[in-house]
Amino acid sequence: MTILLISQAGPMVTVQDRGRKGLLHAGVSGSGPMDGPSMDLANALVGNGPDDAVLEFAGPGGVFEVTEPVRFAVTGGAVDIRIDGAAAFPWESHHLLPGQRLAIGAMRDAVWGYLAFSGGIGTPPVLGARATHLRSGLGGLDGRRLGANDRLLLGEAPAGPLLAFRRFWQRARGPIRVVPGPQDDYFDQATWRAFLDEPFIVSPSRDRMAQILDGPRLPAVGGHDIVSDGTVAGSIQVPASGRPIVLMAERQSTGGYPKIATVASVDLPRLAQTPSGRAIRFAAISQEEAEDLLIAGRRTLREAVAGIVEKPASADLSKEARR
Amino acid sequence: MPVTYPRIVACGDSALSIELSDEIDEDVNARVIALAADLAERPIDAVVETVPTYRSLLVLYDPSLRRAQALRLELEARLRAAVPGSRAARRFVVPVVYGGEAGLDLAELGDMKGLSADELVAIHAAGEYRVYMIGFAPGFAYLGGLPEILHTPRLATPRQRIEAGAIGIGGKQASINSVSGPSGWRFIGRTPLRLFDPSRSEPFLLSAGDHVRFRPIEPAEAAALDAASVAGKTVVEPEPV
Numbered sequence: 001m002t003i004l005l006i007s008q009a010g011p012m013v014t015v016q017d018r019g020r021k022g023l024l025h026a027g028v029s030g031s032g033p034m035d036g037p038s039m040d041l042a043n044a045l046v047g048n049g050p051d052d053a054v055l056e057f058a059g060p061g062g063v064f065e066v067t068e069p070v071r072f073a074v075t076g077g078a079v080d081i082r083i084d085g086a087a088a089f090p091w092e093s094h095h096l097l098p099g100q101r102l103a104i105g106a107m108r109d110a111v112w113g114y115l116a117f118s119g120g121i122g123t124p125p126v127l128g129a130r131a132t133h134l135r136s137g138l139g140g141l142d143g144r145r146l147g148a149n150d151r152l153l154l155g156e157a158p159a160g161p162l163l164a165f166r167r168f169w170q171r172a173r174g175p176i177r178v179v180p181g182p183q184d185d186y187f188d189q190a191t192w193r194a195f196l197d198e199p200f201i202v203s204p205s206r207d208r209m210a211q212i213l214d215g216p217r218l219p220a221v222g223g224h225d226i227v228s229d230g231t232v233a234g235s236i237q238v239p240a241s242g243r244p245i246v247l248m249a250e251r252q253s254t255g256g257y258p259k260i261a262t263v264a265s266v267d268l269p270r271l272a273q274t275p276s277g278r279a280i281r282f283a284a285i286s287q288e289e290a291e292d293l294l295i296a297g298r299r300t301l302r303e304a305v306a307g308i309v310e311k312p313a314s315a316d317l318s319k320e321a322r323r
Numbered sequence: 324m325p326v327t328y329p330r331i332v333a334c335g336d337s338a339l340s341i342e343l344s345d346e347i348d349e350d351v352n353a354r355v356i357a358l359a360a361d362l363a364e365r366p367i368d369a370v371v372e373t374v375p376t377y378r379s380l381l382v383l384y385d386p387s388l389r390r391a392q393a394l395r396l397e398l399e400a401r402l403r404a405a406v407p408g409s410r411a412a413r414r415f416v417v418p419v420v421y422g423g424e425a426g427l428d429l430a431e432l433g434d435m436k437g438l439s440a441d442e443l444v445a446i447h448a449a450g451e452y453r454v455y456m457i458g459f460a461p462g463f464a465y466l467g468g469l470p471e472i473l474h475t476p477r478l479a480t481p482r483q484r485i486e487a488g489a490i491g492i493g494g495k496q497a498s499i500n501s502v503s504g505p506s507g508w509r510f511i512g513r514t515p516l517r518l519f520d521p522s523r524s525e526p527f528l529l530s531a532g533d534h535v536r537f538r539p540i541e542p543a544e545a546a547a548l549d550a551a552s553v554a555g556k557t558v559v560e561p562e563p564v
Contacts, residue, residue: 024374026527027457182332230374230381254458262335290336291386
């Protein structure tokens with residue numbers, strides 16, 4: 001039995017997996033990762049399956065120890081990783097042995113980091129998933145953020161080689177693409193021009209549920225109250241303040257504000273990973289174009305996973321030399 | 324903005340919303356629920372899940388299996404064929420302790436309406452309610468059928484924490500809180516029933532389309548029902564409507 005000991009935890013460390021499926025009709029948010037591809041790649045780098053649970057963190061990750069040898073990998077962005085003080089790279093796997101201290105800093109060019117351990121985090125599934133939903137206190141460890149002295153069971157995992165990417169995985173660049181609607185007709189032409197022509201600043205008012213944007217106000221000529229309807233990840237709702245709110249992984253299942261547009265699924269992780277204070281722009285595309293992007297994005301992710309190879313035996317040595 | 328209903332609108336690259344109206348209406352809601360039931364009984368491979376709401380059905384789909392363009396045609400055909408009321412309705416009689424600590428707005432609401440607390444309780448408990456949708460939080464029930472005299476705007480500033488089981492009024496709607504959390508609704512009592520308990524084999528008590536009546540109870544009965552709820556027992560059984 002392998003135990004993960006958390007000696008220190010950053011302010012926002014939670015257990016996540018792909019999230020709850022099929023319970024939106026009962027008001028249960030899917031939850032799951034803010035950046036799905038990064039989580040999938042972290043799992044793949046330690047030989048896990050796509051349904052295994054990982055730790056997601058924003059801000060500093062923390063300090064971790066294990067009771068049995070494991071493989072681990074950190075993804076999401078550039079980040080300082082130390083094994084007993086020795087620097088290690090993200091986006092590839094490493095061994096962590098009993099007695100070693102793994103210290104993980106904060107993402108430098110991104111927001112959300114993913115820390116996968118071979119075997120996956122073994123907290124009991126709740127309503128079909130291990131993903132933590134903080135608002136309703138479901139999943140993960142007692143439905144809450146992790147803290148110092150928490151202990152988590154890791155799943156059984158066979159020993160395996162250390163892995164890395166043959167080619168580096170890269171996020172798309174350019175504007176955040178959106179599909180107009182479902183309440184696009186609540187906004188007039190002038191507002192639509194402002195929405196698509198002017199930049200928005202990623203506000204520090206953000207969490208796993210929602211991302212607020214600062215920029216031109218978006219008044220709804222159709223009014224800012226609708227009869228509540230269903231939401232999706234990426235819904236851009238506009239309350240009476242005119243300040244758009246993008247619903248994220250932990251969103252509520254229904255909402256009563258008009259939704260001017262929906263962020264394309266491939267670009268939502270990119271928005272989640274944009275540091276606060278940065279400017280973004282939106283570009284409108286059709287539903288069909290967004291479907292094409294999603295299908296292509298899934299293919300690229302599959303190719304990235306297929307392109308994972310054993311790290312050359314010398315790789316660790318070269319890092320030793322660099323130290 | 325003349326809009327004709329029904330219409331099917333895009334919600335990004337993995338969802339469509341079938342809008343039947345832009346108003347709260349029992350017949351519209353019954354058609355939404357019938358369409359959701361039809362899609363559950365005769366699934367379309369690409370449809371991942373559906374979310375029935377007051378007047379629209381959100382359909383989440385996988386574009387790798389079917390594109391929106393093709394899915395729209397199939398959903399339009401289903402919409403024409405769906406018959407409301409094909410599922411037998413059920414009614415839950417929900418025991419409520421009115422007033423007390425959880426009914427923190429009962430006295431003020433009475434003053435606003437010119438009603439005594441007893442009169443207000445009698446009016447609330449005489450209503451026949453219907454679950455229009457479950458949303459916002461796990462198992463949270465939005466109820467229609469609130470008697471008009473009890474319609475009351477929400478608070479300007481939401482309270483930070485309202486307990487699970489609180490019986491609320493928000494505008495024209497009534498509610499039963501399923502989990503504790505912030506709320507701008509007004510509260511007149513509490514039920515010992517748990518609308519949501521993830522440790523139960525049936526975690527959710529209510530579904531969209533269910534009927535609800537409220538039954539005033541005394542604190543002594545509430546204490547017994549609380550104990551049963553904590554033990555994970557089903558405290559009430561539904562009756563046929």
